[in-house]
Amino acid sequence: MSFTRRTLLGGLAAAPLAAAVPRMATASLSLGTAELTTVSDGNLSLPGDFAFGSMPQDELLPILAEFGLSRDSFTPDCNLALYRDGTNTVLFDVGSGPDFMPTAGKITDSLAALGLGPEDITHVVFTHAHPDHIWGLLDDFDDPLFTEAAYLMGRAEWDYWWDPNTVDTIGEARAAFAVGAKRRMEVIADSVTLVEPGAEILPGIAAVASPGHTPGHMAFEVRQGGAAALIVGDAIVNHHVAFRKPGWESGTDHDPALAVQTRRALLDRLAAEDLTLVGFHLPGGGIGRVDRFGDAYQFVEGA
Incomplete structure (x- = not known):
């Protein structure tokens, strides 16, 4: 199946009724005296071909069956990492906001459940600029939601979405992604800090290059008190095929071959270091x- 903007957005609109109620899972981890919590933005509901269309179907179907999943839809959870060290309250990505799909855009509710509001976030760190990661930057009135936050994004990622040629070269299905990213980036253009791989962007937080899903996708290693975690964004995009068949290319990735290299390297490191x-x-x-x-x-x- 070839994708156009019409078929992709049509698939989103035709999501099963069962997906209309968002899933809101959370988890927490202590890192020394700091705490890393995931706060839910709900979940996505995408047509199955968007993720699985390019994969060997005879091998794919048994894997999906093992995990109790349908070939017809792809409905992953959306977990935003929240890191609190007593000084900084850092949110990694901002979710979908009100304009992407009804099952997502729930970050303010999740923060409220922790006794926090958007104004309590001191830093927003972006893994990349896809809609479910950056569209939540603006509220229902197109005003910035995280009014007290400083913003950080990888330089290569920023340059890709800021480039006026991207909207014409990204493909029809994702043209709206480019327009939406650029509109939100314009709001923070005067206040964003662009970071490079390997840099310590905040105390205990280092940027890790992880391109492929998008050209400048960035993961982040968090270390405190001898404990560590790796926030991988969409470099590892699901818990089934990406783990069982890490060499398979996915339609969710901008550069599928590069994404395979990144995914394998991250999985190797995570397993070897028990990270x-x-x-x-x-x-x-x-x-x-x-x-x-x-x-x-x-x-x-x-x-």
Whole structure:
């Protein structure tokens, strides 16, 4: 199946009624004297071909069946990482906001459940600029939601979405993604700090290059008190196929071949170092670890 903007957005509008009630899982992890919590933005509801269309169907279907999933839809959770060290309250990505889909855009409710409001966020750190990660920057009135926050994004990611040629080269299905990203980035253009891979962007938080899902996608390693976690954004986009068949290319990625290289490298590192994983679209709040067996991996929920 080839995708156009019409078929993609049509698929979003035709999401099953069962997906109309968002899933709101959360999880928490202590890192020394700091706390890393995932706050839910709900979940996405996408047509299955968007994620699975390019994969070997005879091998795909048994994997999905094992996890109790349908080939017809892709409905991942959306977990935003919230890091609090007593000085900074850092939110990684901002969710979908009110304009993407009805099952997502729930971040303010999740923050309220923790006794927090958008004004309590001191820093917003972006893994990348897809709608479910940056469209929540603006509220229902198109005003900035996180009014007291400083903003940080990888320089390569910023440059890609800021480039006026991107909307014409990204493909019809994702043209709206480019327009929406640019509109929100214009709001923070005078206050954003652009960061490079390897830099310590905040105390205990280092940027890790993880391109492929988008050209400048960034993961973030958080270390405090001898404990560590790796916030991977969408570099590992699900808990089933991405782990069982990490070499399969996915339609969710901008550069599928590069995304495979990144995914394998991250999974290798997570398993070898027994490093805690925080995944934006992983289940149970997205915090867990990675077990390796042969050329495949398994996501194990829980810190």
